[in-house]
Amino acid sequence: MSEPVAASPEAAFKQQHPEKFSQYIKRHWTVFAVAYFGYVCAYLVRNNFKLTSETLRLENGWSLTQVGLILTGFTISYGIGKFVMGIVVDRVSLRKAFAGALGGSALVCILMGMVNQVWIMFGLMLLLGTIQGVLSPGSQSMIANWFPNRTRGAAIAVWNTSQNLGGALLPLMVGGIMGSSMSNRVQYSFWIPAAIVLVLSFVFWKFGGDRPEEEGLPTLREIYGKTGVPMAEVRPEGTAWQLMVKYVFTNRLIVTIGLINAILYFLRFGVLNWMPAFLGSEMGFTESQYTMAFSVLEWIAIPGSFFFAWVAVKLPNKQSLVGGIGLLILGVMVYAYHVNTNYTMLLIISGIMGALIYGPQLIINILTLNFVPLEASGTAVGFVGLFGYIVGELAANLVMPILAEHMSWSVAFMFLASTSIVAALLYFSLAKQEKTVVQA
Template sequence: METGYKTPPEKFAAFLKRQKMVFIVAFLGYVCAYLVRNNFKLMSKSIMVTNGWAKDDIAMLLSCLAVSYGLAKFYMGALGDKVSLRKLFALSLAASAVICIIIGFYHTSIAALAVLLVLCGVVQGALAPASQNMIANYYPNRTRGAAIAGWNVSQNFGSAMLPMMVAGMTTLGWIVPGTGHVLAAFVVPAVLVLVCAAFCWKYGGDSPEKEGLDSLRQMYGEGGESNVASEEEQSSLSYWQLIWKYVFCNPALLLVASVNVALYFIRFGVEDWMPIYLHEVAKMEDAHAQMAISVLEWVAIPGSLVFAWLAAKYPNKMARIGAIGLFVMAGVVMAYEAITASGAPNYALMLVVCGVLGALIYGPQLIVNILTINFVPLKVAGTAIGFVGVTAYLIGNMGANWVMPIMADHFGWFWSYVVVAGLSAFAAVGYLILARHEEEVIKA
């Protein structure tokens, strides 16, 4: 690696060791974040049926989590720019686990669930900005995109592990969906997450400088950080001036946020409504529907790793790559709808399509994380991550929660997926517009 010939070899070796450990903490911690975030979503059909609730009730509860999580990503991201990332990450992870356990005992009350899901969203909102910010602070331009892309796979591991854990506990009789006996789906994952939170507290990191190491700029020169703002400007402007100029008034970041809104609608429009859609339209049993979700998540992992490899090979051309993936996604979404609409789909073919969907949902979305960090000074990276996240959750996630069932009830599921395909094409065009700016600010 290029060190700029300023850092002593032993000091650089210590940095590389910490760099690897910080990635492990950010990765494992975010895997665990999903083990205590999607529990209600996964058990939504069982809870809806056993309590006699309507789809609108589930949509409202999912929105409680989405709104609080989206807002929290912004102010928790901003908080992460000011406090210890290590402590914020570990404490928020532990709090998420405790709330998940409580949800397991109060899943028969809409009011209690609404409050608990709001609280869950608040503490979960710190996890993505803090973990991405940790990685951004320890990785230079050449490897930052690949590291962020590799970290992005953590959500696939978490999302895929939870259904498998639930399926295993269902087989063992610990969970009985038909009777509403779902406590283990919340308690067992939460206990594992509490252990991981202790690990993150001990081994997480804030920045190389705070550990007595050299800064990325000192070690890697111009390739240490993006060339969005000079060191002089970052020193002369206050924190709030940097936020105003490079977050709220940054045209490139605003377009990234718009693309992310579309991508979150696609992701949650497909994933959140897959259990109910496959039950109502494809006439599938719960086990088959859960397997489809699991396949989507697991195949997304090698798909995302391909994008991570591309990020390492082409660190300033990720926007173009994302555009290609999203144009393909539009066609795959409509293929998924066509295959399942018959009410008796070819199950093997449907699983293949679900796997392709997973790769094309998460691959282009990880590029948003890369561009967000690359388009702002690292001093305000947490705030930028939170800003892009809050718009995605408040508009994209909420839009998917409400538009998908409304379109399905009034016009049919076909038109719900037409909206998803259209947004995929919109996001692809957005990436094409961002491609030139990416090449200008990233000097690998």
């Protein structure tokens, strides 16, 4: 007679503690909703200046260089802030940090609507970037603490679409305000989104998620055993600094993910930021045509991300292979993009690029959380994000025009495509270790 199959840790816990398990299930969906819609709100008070910058420039007599300086202030402070605040997030209440940062961002956004001096606006952008640095590691840490291995990747993948939704909603709001007959339209482009976010920040303060054990609920390890959290056998010990050094700064896997993230940001902004100059001046497309291509890239990224979310469910510990394959195809699409002269093909290629930029980028978020203990999750997210903004986006703003002006656009985009291949190879180098640390 064969021996009975032992119940899984999840089944055993559910049988022994049905009420606690039911509470956890209900609560973890609430936490996800806060993490998702809270990050949508982050974008409603992030790009207001970018969308109104030309009107502000003309009204106040600012130069293009001054506008660029203000925008760079956010890029630098957000990159550094994401890292520093990621460290903070690991040591404070996730709920309070996340909701507080949203409220703080809204207040800064309101102040920005009252400013017409370059250096004051620059200072506010520095402050905004620092405060917003809490939001990505804070929301991802919520998910990491409430979702087990088999569903964490899918949850992060769906969460990743919040940036596309928020990024798409703000232009619609600002466009509606700027196209209205109300006075002080530029100011209201800051004030109305900020007022909405400020009110919602109180809702998120009430319903946001702290770590389960801080809410009197069982941890993922208690419910799911070794399939609950990555590196299930690891019990982190030491000071906060020692944990950061061991699991983040000297962790080959996290450093590799950081490099991939830098390349992905280079690819993302290398395409997006230079669409008007390349498609308009170089390739002869009209403003409405390249604006539509920009929009298609962002919108198709949403169903593309959902596709990668579905793959994450099917292959929870093979995300590095999925990301690598996606980036190999992206390299081909970047090459096709730079030689294409047909408008219909431009829209198709732009949509595919959107899916293949944001899809592998969400895998970055999944792998970052999978390669560190929960105690270092916020720090790891911030560290990887630092690579994206300080290395990747700045490189896109500087390297692409240098290559285009001193060589050619063809050289610039061939270089961009080649970095996609390099990132794919870096992804593949993580495959073996991923299977080891993530028990699905």
